Each structure stands twice: as structure tokens, then as C-alpha cells.
Amino acid sequence: MKKYQLLAEHIQAQIEQGVWRAGDRLPSLREQVAHSGMSFMTVSHAYQTLESQGVIVARPQSGYFVASRPQSERSPTKAIHSGTVDINTYIFDVLQASRDPAIVPFGSAFPDPRLFPLQQLNRSLTRVGRNASAVSLTSNLPPGNEELRQAIARRYAAQGMRISPDEIVITAGALEALNLSLQAVTNPGDWVIVEDPCFYGALQALERLRLRALAIPSDIREGINLQALEQALQTSPVRACWLMTNCQNPMGFTLNQQKKQQLLALLKRYNVTLIEDDVYTDLWSGREKPQPVRAWDDGSSVMHCSSFSKCLVAGFRIGWVAAGVHARRIQELQLMSTLSTSSPMQMALVDYLTTRSYDAHLRRLRRELMERKQQAIEALHRHFPAQVQIHSHDGGFFLWIELPPHLDASALSDAALACGISIAPGKMFTTSQAWHHAFRLNVSWAWSEREEQAVRRLGTLIAQKLEQEC
């Protein structure tokens, strides 16, 4: 590391430790030269670096001052890590539980697999088995099977978006796409914007890649708070922003067009890359499919990540990123970590997409999910105490449930799991304390006596917690 970088790091560390606080005047260049014994060139280079990072600001005639930071700032290595250990443990329990058919999987992130066209997918697998090149690696190396990338590009085109197959990289589900995208545009220690609450995978990725989180509050109806976002961008050197714009996980909202455009304009102004997690978008409702933010970008500012796992087949583990200018870097990172996704899976999807009507399946899927959600909401109203708030949106298959603020949804989750019911408590989705009283409910299941009883049981458990608290 160069001397000026060491000095810059040293000063930044002092600021983080509170040695210098927002608004404080830093030692002048000459004073710093005297302290550090470093040359004037080195010291001024260090100050310029900190200034370019937005850590300090120069004021004519008066010197260098520490920039102010937003309230929401958190050091993830503390805030996130403490949470993440629990999150991993909990994800483990939920996933292990989800293997057990005896557990009612209200905590699952995947829709009822019985809603997927299993027979058609199996026939595609069978056909691929007759294809001589099915097991060959080379034709499916990153960026991935060409026909599959073309099929995905055509689906973008049908939405009026111009995405070239050449910028699409096939990945092991959207999760690998999101992780590679984040890695492609950040270095350890960089600042990244996430939502509060957000998909726990984002928090895990930040911790894994040693990034610093700025959690911006999101509203159950309006989504991310653009004022808080701009304040964060003004005061911190943010590299990337990871969020969901359609059927957000866990809350379920979809940003309106105007807000999506405002979000993009804001991020472009601060030269921040948006990593757009759009895995539930095909579960939209209303007149037409909502556009992702990527629709207004030329590929320089937005990396659009999605998959087939939530709407067609989870077991294939096939997702993608429309990576724009970062497509090459994504491929390099994939070659280093998993090399590529499996050839037969890519080819089976090509077969399905070219011989079946994916859109007809999606129409049936959306209709069925809407009906099931309605049944679930009615059951919740029958069995949940009046103090519980039930938030629902037209798209997707999640309900966001708020208990009275003094109740802990994690405790409810433990009690429910003991009764053979899984839920996804708010703690999984936040680095703050703001959502510990909430939980996410997957309502994609065919409504039977089993689901009815499970909801009744949850209602009883909540009622018991309410009494205990009184």
C-alpha cells in the first residue's frame, strides 16, 4: 500500500473512531506534514483522496473539514454480523424444516412447487437426454448457452427493453447473479445501500464481501425513502445500491414508474451502480407487467438480476444478470468461483421456452396465487387478534404481518416451529431493531384444513404473547 493511502486510511479510521467528528477542522497540510513526517506531496495526495471519497470537504481560505454522515449509517461488521449468525441458523432451520412435509412452510421464500409445470419440464429433461451435446461443457461456459441468452433477451424485448444477449450472463440462480454483480463493482470496505427491511441475502453478501451497509428505510406502500437515500449519497462515498423494485421481499410493494425513474436519476447523479433484484417480477398483477429500473438505463448504471426459480422451476438453479458494461467482469468472477452452470439445465430450459408457452403458465400461476392469497387473508382475519396488522399487495405471494411493536416475532417463530409451522421473522430482513415485531408469511399454498389450522394456531400463539406482555 502506498504512503498516501496509509495516511488516508489512518485519518479515515480516526474519523470513524470519533477522533475527528463531522464538521471538525482537520490539521492543515503543513501541520500534518509536521506530525507525520511524510512529504507535502504525500499528505496533500492523502487529503485529495479523502476529499474525492467524500470523507472530508475542502473550504476555501479555511482548510479541510470532516464531512457529515447520515443517522442511518452502520458498521455492518458489527450490526450485520451479530444478526447474520442468527440468520444463517434460522435459514438452516427453515430450509431443513421445509424438507419435512409435516411442517407447514409459511416461512418459505419459494411458491408451492405444485404450481410449476413439472411434467413439461421433465419432458424437456428427457429430450435433452437425447441430445448428443447435452453433457458438453464448452458450449455452455460463461456467458452461458447462447439460445438461452437469446430467449431471455427476447422476453426483455417483449417488454419493450433493448437488452443484447451478449450482456446476459447465465448464473446459478439469481443469488449467484446478485453476489457476482455486487463483487464486480465493489471492494472490501466500500459503502453499499440496502433497504430496511430487505432480502436477507443482501445482508449476507455484504458481510461475506466485507462491505459497509447503509440501510435506507422503506415504506410498506411507497418503498424506499428517496430523501433518506439522497442524504446518504451526499454524505457517504457509496459504490452500489442493492434493492428490489417489483414485489419487494419481504414487504411486497412495487415501486411506481415515476419513483423508479427518480431513483435511477438520483443514483446516476452520484455515479452509483444499481443492483436490481427482480426475481418476483413475473408475479405482477394489474394491466401490464411493471418495468424494472433497467428499462430506463443503457446498461451503464443498472445490473438487472432475475431467475426462473420463483415462477417455473427452483431445482434447476438457473438465473441470469443483464450486466451491461460489467458483463465481462461477471464472467471472470464466475470462472473463478463456480466455472459455469450445468449444460443440461441450460439446455432443458431452452427446450421448455421454445416448445411451451411460458407466458400461458405465468398467467395461470398469477391467477392461482391471487386466489390463494385471498383465502389466506380471510383466514388471518378469522383467527388473528385485532391488534395484528396484515399488509398485502396485489403481486407476489407474501404477506407482511406486523404484531404490536412490543412483541418479538422471533419468539413467535420459535413457538410456531415447535408446533410444526415455519414463518420468516422480521429479524431476518433487517440490521436495525425496526422490524423485530413483524414477520413474512408465504401464502402460495392450496388452502386446506391444514393451512386453516396452522393459521388458527398462529393466532392462538400471538394471543398468548399478548396476554403475557400485559
Add this chain to the structure above:
Amino acid sequence: MKKYQLLAEHIQAQIEQGVWRAGDRLPSLREQVAHSGMSFMTVSHAYQTLESQGVIVARPQSGYFVASRPQSERSPTKAIHSGTVDINTYIFDVLQASRDPAIVPFGSAFPDPRLFPLQQLNRSLTRVGRNASAVSLTSNLPPGNEELRQAIARRYAAQGMRISPDEIVITAGALEALNLSLQAVTNPGDWVIVEDPCFYGALQALERLRLRALAIPSDIREGINLQALEQALQTSPVRACWLMTNCQNPMGFTLNQQKKQQLLALLKRYNVTLIEDDVYTDLWSGREKPQPVRAWDDGSSVMHCSSFSKCLVAGFRIGWVAAGVHARRIQELQLMSTLSTSSPMQMALVDYLTTRSYDAHLRRLRRELMERKQQAIEALHRHFPAQVQIHSHDGGFFLWIELPPHLDASALSDAALACGISIAPGKMFTTSQAWHHAFRLNVSWAWSEREEQAVRRLGTLIAQKLEQEC
């Protein structure tokens, strides 16, 4: 970061920059207090930290001195990064080239796919397509398909090794297994032992995870130098050691039993985890299959990584790690990054392994590879200049070719690629300058006029380089 840590980092950086060299006496505590303006407590805490890390040593009555380091030590963020850019670019060229049937793929890391049982694998795919649960995710989540883990455990048992299916985690090829294993036992900044030369994936992983490399020289016959290894372990706080013990890539050697046991004893003594990359082991030759180091470990010190990609099918992207005590952590890391490998691929392998004789296939494969290697060696002797050294081993399908030390194999690689021939130059496998004159040759291809001409062309290009140098 705490003040003492900043000071420790600052001093370590000075040492890495050569401000203080091995054996130099550092400023005394009191002198350091005077320079830094930090408290005596802080300074002595910083010195103790550096001492505990083996960076400096205290000598009674005389103060603190910079510890001596092995010659091979390098700061990867410098040495590796500069190399890695080229490596990625080169891997890209080789892989892109390998898609083009017009290129003779002597640079490839995979054997001729025509040696794989494509029809049998396709039939397994077809049968999986008839299986109702083929596309289901949950039964194949980490640690992976239970039958597949049992089949792998039985193969270990056939070798006299006791590996429980419960400690096996199915991954996207061995590459994901190796990356997850390294991540499971290290933190950024930790020291990791690699071989020189070694599989480039190890160098890429170190850079990606921000780890520090200690490259230990390996001999073409004897493998890793245990004296140099012990010296490194004595002088640096090493966390992990990543190396290949059977049919090493790129040089091809297999460590003998005694050396494997010595290696394990040495690593255990210093409490260093061995990440054993064993992907070519089934291409052994001789009377019986060589044991991995894991055979003498109880799962506390060795993580054994392998795959089906080099011997059965590359396109499925299925590998595994016998992770011992780290199995749970590996699963957590996988759930964060790729979630799981695809269900149908795992089930197709189960079908193949339970309905076919994998061992009969491996016997045919080894016999065929041996014959092809012999033909290749004869061709090299016909067409290569006498100054070229051809190193071959019984197992595997790589030859390690040494040009006269003053020749650059990377230049030869560029010239060869221009002639439609790929090779793997030594620069890909090292952070030192030691192997820039060597290259790896894949000789798994059926020997025809095309291969003969390619070798003749390479011989001519080498001869031209020799003349230019004179």
C-alpha cells in the same frame, strides 16, 4: 479499528515496503511513543500484536527486530494481482478458443470429452426426466442429494477411508468446493500456503478473498519442499494450505505415502488446515489408487475436495468436499452464494453411479490416456529442439515442458494461438518468475495428423525463439 491495530498495520506495511528489512531493529517502545504520539500502552500492544503474528521478534536486553521470512514470500495483493489480470485474460482466451473446434486445445485442463460415456449419461438424464421429483429443490439442498453423498462415501470406503455421508457437501464442481473450503477457515489478510507452481484457481481464490500467499517451491518429482514449508510455518501465522497431492496440476507428480504423512503431521503441529485439491486422483497409474492425505486424518485438519468433471462429465458441474468438522460452515456459505447445485444433475449422477460401473469406465479411461500420452511424448521427441525438457508422470494427462530458462512461454503461447494451437504457459501457475519458461501440455487427445502437425508447429516456433535469442 483500534489505535494499536492501526499502528501495527502501519508498521507491517512499512516492513512490506522495505522500510524495515528482516533483522532490522525497530524503534524502541519509547522512541515509537515519541514518533507516534500514541500512549505507551498502545505502542506496546501494537508490538505484542506484531510479535504474536510472527512479524517481529523480541530479543531480551536488545529490543524488537523484524522477523526473517522465506524467500518465496510475496504479498499477493501485489504479486498475484499483477499476474491475475493476465491469468483471467488468458483463461478467457483459452476457454473461448476451446469452443472453436478449429483450435488444437493443448492448453485445456479437461480431458478429451470423447473419452466420457456420453450415451450412458444421456440415458441417466432421460430416466431422471421420468422422475416426478426431478425438478424439486428441497430434497437436494445443501448438503446435497443423500443418495449421491452415500455413493461418494462408498467410494471412499472402497479405498479404506471412513468418510460419513454427513460430512460430504455437494458443490458446483470442485472449484466451488475449494473456494468454500478456503473461505470457511480464513479471514481477509490471513496467510495461506500454496505451491509454486500451482493450479491458477488457487491464486485467483486468494486474490478474490484478499488472502496473503506464501508460495512454497515444489519439485517436479518430489513435490512440495517440506523444509521450506516448515520454515514458512515457523515464521508466519498460516491459517490454511491449499495443494494437490495426486497428479498435481500443472506438474503431474503424486506425493508418496510417507511424504503425505509427513505433510499432515507438520500441518497438524502448526494447527494449519489442509485444503486438498484431488480432482485428478482417479487418473492414477500403478498397482493401486493412491490415498489422499485425508486418509490419515479424522476430519479435523483436512478438507478433501474432488469432482466428477475430469473423469466422467464436465458439463454437469458436480463436485464435493469431505469437509469434516467444517461441513456445517460450508453449507452456510453455499446457501449464501449459490444456494445449491441443481437437483436433476445430482439425481442423474446417482442414476449413473447406481446403474453403471464407474470403475470399469475409469479403467478404460486410464488405459486410453496412458497410450495417448505415450504417442504424444514420441511426437514431442520427433519435433521439439533438444534443449527442451519434457517432464511426464504415469498418472494424469499433462506434460510439463521446460524451455531453456531465458525463453518466455507466454510469448510462445501467443504465437501458438495465432497458429490455432493453445498451450498453458507457466505464468498462469505462479506468482514468481520461476516458471515463465515452462508450459503445460494436455495430451488426452486421440493422436492424428492434426495433433502431429500442431506439435511440429510448436517445435518450429520454439526453434525460432531459440534463434532470435542467439
